[in-house]
Amino acid sequence: MANIITGIRIAISVVLLFCPVLSPVFFSFYITAGITDMADGAVARRTGTASEFGSRLDTTADIVFVAVCLIKLLPVLHVPGWLYIWIAVIAFIKVANIAVGYIRQKEFISVHSMINKVTGVLLFVFPLTLAFIDLRYSATVVCMVATAAAIQEGQLIKQKVTN
Numbered sequence: 001m002a003n004i005i006t007g008i009r010i011a012i013s014v015v016l017l018f019c020p021v022l023s024p025v026f027f028s029f030y031i032t033a034g035i036t037d038m039a040d041g042a043v044a045r046r047t048g049t050a051s052e053f054g055s056r057l058d059t060t061a062d063i064v065f066v067a068v069c070l071i072k073l074l075p076v077l078h079v080p081g082w083l084y085i086w087i088a089v090i091a092f093i094k095v096a097n098i099a100v101g102y103i104r105q106k107e108f109i110s111v112h113s114m115i116n117k118v119t120g121v122l123l124f125v126f127p128l129t130l131a132f133i134d135l136r137y138s139a140t141v142v143c144m145v146a147t148a149a150a151i152q153e154g155q156l157i158k159q160k161v162t163n
């Protein structure tokens with residue numbers, strides 16, 4: 001059941017591609033995707049069906065959702081150049097973490113740490129705040145936490161690899 005909920009999030013993410021950005025329809029699907037993100041893990045834990053496959057599927061769904069949101073939001077937001085650079089640095093660290101984990105373990109390693117979860121919540125809330133918080137301030141907070149999460153993720157991957 002949890003994997004079905006995760007699959008629904010992937011489908012909703014694709015539907016978001018066809019919704020007018022920042023419209024009520026967009027936000028309805030956006031919030032529904034967020035609810036499925038919270039629900040799938042809770043269902044998996046409650047039913048005792050948590051699995052490595054489910055964890056990887058959840059990570060894939062998160063990546064698809066974030067990619068779709070970036071595709072939809074970046075063209076309509078007035079993002080300063082320094083913020084694009086910061087986002088690129090975070091992405092580079094995340095990709096490097098994935099590569100290190102794969103090279104050393106011969107498998108993709110997903111880290112579901114508390115700070116990664118906080119980053120996810122902040123990223124989710126971010127578009128909902130655009131109407132009343134200046135993008136530069138809210139994005140700075142999100143990027144600070146995301147940077148810390150990416151660095152910690154790298155440390156945790158290296159610890160797992162060396163243990």
